[in-house]
Amino acid sequence: MSDNPLRDAIDEAIKENDVILFMKGTPEAPACGFSARTVAALEALKAPFAAVDILPDPRIRQELSGLSGWPTIPQLFVHGELVGGADIVAELYETGELADVLGIDEAPQDAPSEAPTGVAPGAPMDIENRLN
């Protein structure tokens, strides 16, 4: 643990969630076109993911970019590794590589998803709690 609890919380959330998206707004109500595009790609593949809204506290973005070395939002992490922002996720989606990166089979549109939905909804809460 460092003396930076917020950075530790972000680091922990990235490690604890197989797929985690730091975005502006929420998956239901994205607050930026780039975040919306990224959510749309994940949802098209029915990929379960945790999401963190970085808007409530500017320090989240500051610490996140400090950790990842990536300046913009959104940022998608899979198994603790930065996959990219909106451009890279869109490119991976278009080439069909995103499903591989996420480790999921490209399921038919109407097939029931076997993957658990809403992985670790506690992650965003943890971060918010530590801000209080």
Next chain:
Amino acid sequence: MPTVDEIKQRIEAAIPESQADVEDWTGGGDHFRAVVVSPAFAGMTRIQQHQMVYAVFGAEIGGPIHALSLKTQEN
């Protein structure tokens, strides 16, 4: 406020033998889109390629440059 030409020149000056096509995405002078082609990208992941371009602008990304949408290719 950086201009399209300025962004193009800075990328091409910083990344060896690169060619950058930059456009002002929204017309507002703060959302840009760039296609950057350089042999220097060989052997790098997309993340590393994009980071190399972002590094040219440092803290300006997210500041005066609200967004720089990238597509990188090696040649």
